[in-house]
Amino acid sequence: MFPFRSGQNKHRAGVRAVGLGLVALLCGCGTAAFLHLSPRSFDARLKLLLGGGGNAAVLLHGRSEALVVDTKFGDFGRRLRHQVEQDLARKVRRIVLTHAHFDHAGGLKLFPDAAVVMVHPNARKRLEAEGIRAPFVEVEGEVRLLLDGDEVRVLAMGSGHTDGDLVALLPGRKLLIAGDLVNERFEPYCDPKYGGDILALSNTLPNLMTLDFEQLVPGHGEVMPRAQVQSLADYVAALQAQVRQGRAEGLTENQVVAKVKLPEYRLERFLAMSSREGNVRAMFQALGREGMRAR
Ligand SMILES: [Zn+2]
Known part of the structure; x- marks a missing residue:
């Protein structure tokens, strides 16, 4: 997740870094998860670099090569x-x-030196619009890699955080690397500037739960057990159901905000970007758009 548009320009990147620092200082919540860099050795061939922007994973293969999931930013x-x-x-x-x-x-x-950069077509469009060039390979369904016996499934399981979300499943480890479709402890963030949509996320999270994984590397925060991911999927499903019910009862957006609290799901704000109220409002509006399309 990130509150600013991406770009190559060094000056703009510097401005973004300063802006991010200010956001972090001002709101506090989620700052440690975002900025603190924490290396982890998942096993001999899989290393995780949590924090410092988005979480990254490094899968070692061959004598001298590595596959990286997500590249962080700046320093x-x-x-x-x-x-x-x-x-x-x-x-x-x-x-x-x-x-x-x-x-x-x-x-x-x-x-x-990367020979292949796997990316969702919508993400590629956004990156190329920023002037970023790379040997992109678009993944709309699934790409399977076999790297020295290590299977990697790169999957488009649906959108939500943006309109160009991919996940990587490592079946041998029963580990799913999910990007910002899932964030540990934090209220989901769906970025409308990047095509994010909480209603789409409410469909995508159950899709993720069809995959055979026991642990998940979220976009930000610590590695999560499957049960915690299921709880997040349950929360977003309940959010959709309750907001839909409120609409069916003819409640206004503010009335739905006042009614839908879901206190049993305890999630923190992420920086200044996601909140329970914000997601209730976003779901209310998304269901309104869905209703317009159905007519
Ligand atoms: Zn993101």
């Missing part, structure tokens, strides 16, 4: 490159971008 992207190239002595040959937001895709230019 965090350089830290990722340093870890892969210096600490692990690997070259990044394949990249998966879970979506086009700057904090996940901004570091792409730091990996010019």
Whole structure:
């Protein structure tokens, strides 16, 4: 997730970094998860770099290669490159971008040797509109890779956070890398500037639950057990159902906001970008658009 548009321009990137720092200082919530960089060794061949922008994963294969899921941005992207190239002595040959937001895709230019960058077509359009060029391979359904016996399934399971979301499933580890479709502890954030839609997310999360995983790497925050992801899917489903019910009863948006609280689902605001009230309003408006299309 990221509140500013992505871009290559160094000055704009600097402005964004300062802006992000200000946002973080002003609101506090989620700041530690966003800014604190935390390396983890999932196992001998899979390394996670949590925080410092979007979470990233590094899968080692062959003698000297690595696949990276999400590239962070700015200095965090350089830290990722340093870890892969210096600490692990690997070259990044394949990249998966879970979506086009700057904090996940901004570091792409730091990996010019990557031969393949897998991306959703809508994310590619947004990145190319920003002047970003790379050996993009569009994934609309599924791409399966076999890297020294390690299967990687890159999947378009639906949109929600943006209109160009991908996930990566590592079946051998029963691990799903989900980008910002899922954020640990935080209220979901659907970015309307990038085609995000809470109603779409309410359909996509159950799709994710059809996949065989036991743990999930979210876009921000700690690795989550499946039950926690199920709870998030349950929350968004309940949100949709209750807002839909409010609409059916003829309530106004403000009346629905006053009624739909769902206190059993305890989620924090993420920076200044997501809140319970904001998601109730977004769902109310999305269901209104759905109703207009149905006529
Ligand atoms: Zn994002």
